[in-house]
Every structure is written in C-alpha cells, then in structure tokens.
Amino acid sequence: MQALHPGSLTGVANHSRYEQDALGRLAGTIRWLTVTTFGSHTAVANESGRVNRMHTRVTGQYQTAQGEQRPYKAADPDLLLWVHIAFMDSFLRCHQMYAWREIPGGADSYIALWSKSVEPLGLSSAPMNELELLAEIERQNPLLIATEKTLEVVKFIRYPPLPRLARPTYRLLFEAAVLSLPIEFRTMLGLRAKPRWLIQPLTRGVLRFIRLAIGPESPIEDGAIDRLKRIGVLPKD
16 A cells, blocks of 8 residues: 555665565564554654654655656655555554454544654644544545556565465465455555455454464563553553
8 A cells, every 4th residue: 555655665665675675674664663552752752763864864756646756755744644544544454354352442542542653753744533544545546656666566565585384374464455455556556355255254363373373472562551550541450
C-alpha cells in the first residue's frame, strides 16, 4: 500500500537496502514500532531522534502521478502522512480480519493513540478516528500510481529470499495481506485475493500457533506495564 505513493516509493528505492538486507530493513521498522508502542517518553524521544536523523539523508526528486517532477524529503509532512495512514490502515484491517480479540477501546481509540506516535517525527495533523482515516485515504487516491518500479517492489515482497521451510507460511501471510487491501489498491497492483472463507480461518490458525510457539511473555510489554503501575495508571498487584 505504501508503495503506491510515488514519493514514498522513490525514497525507498533510492535510499533503502531492502533488497540487499530485507531482514535488517524490517528490523529497523520493528524497532521503531516496538519502542513507540511500549517505550517510555525518553525512549520514544531517542528513537524518534534516530529516525529523524536518518530522514535528513533521504532526499531527491520523484515523478508524480500526473507526470511532474517534484523534490522531496522523507520528513515532508505529506509523505509522512501517507506512510502513517498506510501503516495504520493496514494494521487495523489485519487486526479486524485475523485477530480473535477486539481492539481495546475500538478502532477510533487505536487510531487516536497511533496518531500520537508520529508527532515526534513532525506530523501534527493525522486522522484521529476511522472516518477521518478513510476520508484521508480517499483524498490521497489521485496521488497514487502503480509504476513498473512499484510492481518490482511488490514482486520482491511477494517472493523474498526466504528459507524453503518458511515459504509456505509466508505465502499464506502474503495472501492474508492482499485480502486486507482495499479492492481498488489490489487492482492497481495487479493482485487477486484468494477466497476470504479460505484465507481468514487459515491465517487465524497460523497466528494462534505462532502465538503459542512464542509464548505469552513479552519483556518489553512487561516493562511498559511496570512503568504504568509505578506512575499509578494501573493498580499494583
């Protein structure tokens, strides 16, 4: 979904190591997500500083969907906004389709909390509820385009260099991601969704198994809960 914006795509294509070090690129994103979700204010500020420093090096020009050349920086609010809403919508739809528990507080609460996470990156005007999120995606539609490079990136995501044993599970998760995309985006990317009656229960089963294999313990989440108890947001045991 993010690759449909030509500015975001150009930044990734020209400044990312996703093809040479896909897991390293993924690890960097997971680090930001994890710290933002569970970290203290100090940890979030430090991580945001790291990301902001990295963004200063991501500059160049891209061709818009209308064929115009436009300069960009990774810290441009319009690019930050698209990356943010694509992340947010993707996580939300996947949770709604494949989780077995409701989001605490519902979709609007999730969106409002998630939008706070990008304020340290310089994005102060993000959707705060589901209606605003859908309206912003609709507003961005004329800016989106699937170029040859877009399709190359999606092909890499579809067929990454994984060990043979990991491929069946990954293929299922890829199909689950495709199913979660809005129909118009699937069409732009040339992707066809498998039947929901097949993909949804299979994905839920695999995710349950992964959860059981990993176990219920999360040191990062436990540390966040301990901080909330210390400041009185949660009751102490």
